[in-house]
Amino acid sequence: MIPGSTGVGHAAPVGAVAFRADGRRLASGSADGSVFVWDTVDPSRPVLLTAFTVHVPVTGLAWNPGATDLLATGTSEGDAGVWRVVDDRPPARLATLAGHPGPVRSVEWMPDGQHLICLFGVERAAIWNAMGEAYLGELTDCVRLAVSPDGLVATIGPDGAVAVRDLWRGTGPAARPLASPVLDCAWSADGTALALARADGALELVTAYLDPALTIPVGDGMLRCVTWSSGGPVAGGETATHAFGTDGRPRWRSPIVLPRAGSLAVGGPLAAAATEGERPHLLALADGATLVAPALARQEPWTLPG
Template identity: 35%
Template sequence: MKTSPYGAIAFRPDARRLTVSAPSGELTVWDTSDPSRPRPAGRLRTGRGIVAAAWNPSATDLLATVSNDGSGALWRLRDDSAPEGVARWAALPDRPRHVGWVAGGSWVFSMTGTGRTSVWDVGSGACVGRADLTGGRPVVGAHYRGSEVVAVTDSGWARLWRPGRRPSEWVRLTDRPVSACTWSSTMLVVGDLDGQAACFDAEFRPVHTLRVARERPRALACADDGRLVASAGDNQAVAVGRDGSVQWETYLRPPGAQSITIAGDLVALSAGRPRPTLLALATGAELAGGRS
């Protein structure tokens, strides 16, 4: 997930709830069960402002957030009731940029933009471990593989860490600077400054390379089955098939999009507006625009 002034964008796996952050530090929850008319469904705030959020992959009513003061929080967001704060912890000593789930949703991790990471057990509230994954190298994306946290740097390297062990050896993904990256259930995709995207399987073996933009992609998202990669450049969203063919191109109102995510058959984009833009994954047609 990318972060920006309106950057903590996260789609629930069933595509019925979406969270979008605001410069005020509030996180707005949107009901997207009717994609043509998304409705605000609650607002969250904690720890001097929320900067990133992630839905639990197995317990779909649980949302993890991290805030400017380094704290993490867990929220229960049922469709038929107001958001409920479940837990809060002092995740990191400085500002995090990434949050996600590990071990099938039993643990939650927080990571700074320079790779300092902590992992917490949701059930007990105990800290599972802390590590410096990148030695200060800037992190473009953070995700998980089973019980391992994965960090991808802007210089094209990846590193894994399983709490309780030392971080793994570095994995070289690309010799090009990385501007954006994304994961699906089957694939890791890293985009470079020239609009090329290198795709890897779960073992970080190269699968193929695609052109996803004419220039540096601001953000990337991948459909869960890996068939489609979408990139948001300046005022355009482009979807590309696994064979490299362009599936669709959609013009976006300025300032375009800094964040993009996919769930189900929907694409959600966020830029300099509090309201998200929703597109149909199959066609790129705009279902709900980003007008304030």
């Protein structure tokens, strides 16, 4: 596939998706080692602007919150990278964060745009000064995490318990037992609420320090993934993807099934899901309508253009 095209995409399933803060660019990473950056200004016809490869399966993506041209990648081979990605020139790798003893399953920027947290292996997360390529330490007992706009880090342990900590102040984590193990979490845009996708199919909203706020009994199988739109949380799992208002009222239900935590992103008027297709599955946040429904990924030799 060549940049500028609206046709098919990756040659293997999409494993990670991330919207730039303005919602106008969507990055997708695949098991074939490729990263695509799409122009999503026309939601029904995403256009490929940039393609590059990291040569091994891509397992995590995150746009920098302060520098819109910086994209972090994580791979199955235990390294993370920081890339400069702009529309009118080839992507350039600016930093390599290597040596994680296990796949880097997700990457999360801190709000300062300098520090990157890499979730790796089974239950560990490394903290880096990304541009300085300096390892600063790690968190343990962490299988999923999310960073708030204020720099609070929510983590999910191997037992499904949730904790929130302030890394910079070094305060001990706030923690609370829950009715069911949590599989994924996401912060609201203002950092005041944390959405929790639970194994019992409920979506729970809590405050920044885990005080209960609202429980939504979705009742549609296990919830594996959650993110947050301007209108409220969006969650998906075994049987469907759902959007809710901040008051817990259902907004829409889509039959899109999300295979894993972290396989959902929102940007502008869109939600993007990493499914088994060769392109992200795009939904309209207003009503859940499918805008792009990719076919299954092609299993054939494939190379990047140029």
